[in-house]
Amino acid sequence: MHELGVVFHIIDDLKSVVDENKIEKIDKVTVELGEVSTVIPHFLTDCWKWASDKQDFIKGTELLIETIPAITQCEDCGKQYGTIAHGRICPFCQSERTYLVQGNEFMIKEIEVSDDEN
Template sequence: MHELGVVFHIIDDLKVVAEENKIEKIDKVTVELGEVSTVIPHFLSDCWKWAAIKHPLLKDTELFIETIPAITYCEECKKEYGTINHGRICPFCGSERTYLQQGNEFLIKEIEVTK
C-alpha cells in the first residue's frame, strides 16, 4: 500500500509550510487526486487518519480529496474524451495516437488554518 508513503510525503510538505509560516495547527488539507493516479482515495483517507494523529500540527486535521477526471487527447482527430470510459483508443476515430492530458495528478490544493 503506497498510500502510506504518499501520506508521509504530504505530512513532510505540511511541516515545511507550517514552519515557514509559523503555523502551529492545520485545520484542513485539500488534495487533488487524478482518477488514474494509482492512489486509492479510501486507502489514502485511512492512512491519513492513522498518521496525522501522531503529529500535534495535524492531530485533528481533516483531509478532503477532490477528484480530477482523467481526460485523454487524440492527436489524430484533435478531440478529448474520458479516459476511464474509453481507455487509450479514441472513441471518435479509433486512433491509438492519444495521450493522457489530465487525471494522473496528486497535488496539495489548499491548507486551511484558523488564527
C-alpha cells in the first residue's frame, strides 16, 4: 500500500505551506486524483485519518478527493474517449495508437484555513 507514502508527501507539502505562511492549523485539504492513477481513494482516506491524527497542524483536518476522469486520445482519428469504458483501443476507429490525455494526476488543489486569530 503506497498510499501511506503518498500521505506522507502530502503532509510534507502541507508542512512547508504552514511554515512559510505561519499557519497554525489547516481545516480542509482538497486533492485531485486521476481515475487511473495508482492511488486508491479509500486507502488514501484511511491512511490520511491515521497519519493526520499524529500531526497537530492537521489533526482532524478533512481530506476531500476530487476525481479527474481518465480521457484517452486517438492519434489516428483524433477523437477522445473515456479510458475506463474503452481502455487502450479507440472505440471509434479501433486504433491502438492512443495516449492518455488526463486521469493519471495526483495533486493538492486547495488548502483551507480558518480566519480565526487566536
